[in-house]
Structures are given as C-alpha cells and as structure tokens.
Amino acid sequence: MDALGLPSAPAAGGIAGVDREPFELFLIHEGRLLDEREFEAWMELFTEDGLYWVPSTSGEPDPYNQASLFFDDRQLMKTRIERLRHPRIHIQTPPSRTNHMVSNVVVEEADEKAGTYLVSSSMMMGEFRLDVQRIFIGRQFHRLVREGDSFRIALKRVNLINCDTAFEAMAVPI
Numbered sequence: 001m002d003a004l005g006l007p008s009a010p011a012a013g014g015i016a017g018v019d020r021e022p023f024e025l026f027l028i029h030e031g032r033l034l035d036e037r038e039f040e041a042w043m044e045l046f047t048e049d050g051l052y053w054v055p056s057t058s059g060e061p062d063p064y065n066q067a068s069l070f071f072d073d074r075q076l077m078k079t080r081i082e083r084l085r086h087p088r089i090h091i092q093t094p095p096s097r098t099n100h101m102v103s104n105v106v107v108e109e110a111d112e113k114a115g116t117y118l119v120s121s122s123m124m125m126g127e128f129r130l131d132v133q134r135i136f137i138g139r140q141f142h143r144l145v146r147e148g149d150s151f152r153i154a155l156k157r158v159n160l161i162n163c164d165t166a167f168e169a170m171a172v173p174i
Helices: 021-035 039-044 074-085
Strands: 046-055 068-072 097-111 116-129 132-147 150-160
Touching (some): 021 097, 021 132, 021 150, 039 074, 068 074, 116 150
Antiparallel strands (some): 046 068, 097 116, 132 150
16 A cells, blocks of 8 residues: 555456446546647545645555656646646647546445545556657556536546656656
8 A cells, every 4th residue: 555545556356246337337428538739627536635646656555655647636736737738838839739538447446325436447658749758657546536417536646657658758647
C-alpha cells in the first residue's frame, strides 16, 4: 500500500459477486470526457477532496515526499484546465488529440455498505500533436465512491510503465 491507501500492483482476480460492468462503463466515460476535451466535466467526476496522481517512479509509495508527473487536488486540476483553455497556451497550440482505452477492469475492494470501491484497470492513451504520436501505457487505480447510479473519484493513480523516463511536457491528463 502507498501513503494514499492504494496498492502499487493489482491483486489477482478481484471481488467475487461484484458486477464489474458499471465500473468499466464509468472508466470508459472518464476517458471519453478527456478525449473530447471536456475537462471541466472530467474534474466534476472527482469528489471535493479527490486527488489525481501519476507517480514519476515505479512503486512510488508517497506523493508528498517525491516529485510526481501529476499530483493534483481539485484546485490544481482547475488551474490546469484554465491553462489548457487559455487561447495562447503554447504547449497546446494546436491542441492534442487523444484516445483513452481501458481494459482488464478488476474490482479490487468493495464495501457495498459504505459505497466505496477500489478498481484497477489497464490503460493506454494515445496522443497526437504536431505530427508526433505518443503512447502512454500503464495500470490505473480508482478509489470510487457511489453517488446515485454512478460514482465519483476520490483518488486516481496511474502507474505508467515508463514513468521514470524523460518526458516532453505533458499538459493533458492521462
């Protein structure tokens, strides 16, 4: 477990008797919002104290004592989105085109009574901008809280397989 209560690797199998389809559909919806540059709607998927974390080293246990590729609370998400919307943002002129793919969804933990879940999935995001295509691949963990017929994200951690390589600037959430 890391400092935020997430495992750094998935458990085998998942929780028996828990239908993974609603979780998978939610994760697909999240990726689609990012692909359609609906960043404000994406941010609204997070709880008020929700966190978005992409570690910069493999197995990083603590975002508070080490640099991360992304470690955003809602205020930082809001700032990032405002920058992405600025008409003269150099790093996104022209804007990136992305495609998020989610697979191998596993419900790792489920507290039906509390309405909290830990879901892991394989992810791949392709990004195309200025005749350059980049691919980001990894395993992501979502700590989800049931809200009505859907969920909100309390924590999202993306473990990129190449997290410790040198990256050109990354502006769009993975």
